[in-house]
Amino acid sequence: YAQWQARWGHCEILDGIGSAEMFHIYITNYPGDVVPGSLGRTVPGYEARVVGPDGQDVPDGEMGRLWIRGESAALCYWRDQEKSRAVFKGDWVVSADLFTRRDGYYFYAGRGDDMLKVRGMFVSPLEIEDCLCRHAAVQECAVVGVDDGAGLTVPKAFVVLREGHAASDDLVSELQQHAKTELARYKFPHHVSFVDALPRNDRGKVVRRLLV
Incomplete structure (x- = not known):
């Protein structure tokens, strides 16, 4: 990011993340509010949690699985009941992505299966x-x-x-x-x-x- 800024001046890179299950981007950096290395903050209308193996939210700085909630979420996977039960928990969608959160910003740490x-x-x-x-x-x-x-x-x-x-x-x-x-x-x-x-x-x- 620093090299990009040095070459192109004030042209910002607005990293973010979305998924097919949510049909939308739900975390992103914003113009004038970019934290290099992070994927930004939640998009209005979406909520995010970073959850540990015990199903509880982890403290800031600790790694956990990203859970997302928003009106655009899918209902299930077509003809895949087992996967649907694992991913769709009430209003929440359990992603395969691992994140840490610091000061409201979300940092991608890789996929759980990697x-x-x-x-x-x-x-x-x-x-x-x-x-x-x-x-x-x-x-x-x-x-x-x-x-x-x-x-x-x-x-x-x-x-x-x-x-x-x-x-x-x-x-x-x-x-x-x-x-x-x-x-x-x-x-x-x-x-x-x-x-x-x-x-x-x-x-x-x-x-x-x-x-x-």
Whole structure:
């Protein structure tokens, strides 16, 4: 965001999020009220909660699943009663997205089914990816969980390099050290593979299961 602002001046990026279940965007940044890294505040007419595994709202700064309520919500999934029961809880729609909330702003932390459990603690691949992408050699990357051979899950990064940078063991060590410096040490990618491109679906989203 800072690079965008430096190049284009006062042209703001208004990130937001919506879903098919809600038929509308329900959280967004607003002109003159942009918090970089966040998806903004709730849109008028919608309510949001960040909910823990116990079904209770989590304190600000803690990660939980996003619940949304608004008049545009769907009633159910067509001919899928089991999924409908899991997602539609009264007036609330339970998304698959994980968020934190700070001062009324919502920060995306990844999808619940993408989360890794490393040393007994949940880790968002997005957090590791964002860290690695801040390294000058990295164009883009994707992180998945792999077995370390002892039955434990560890992060593995698939990295696309920027032009002018070459894959090497030294660069692997450099990227790992970069992650250790910026993140909790257990979150660093234990394995790094360099690839020409990341697998994507027809909507441009990375298909992580093809990397496992």
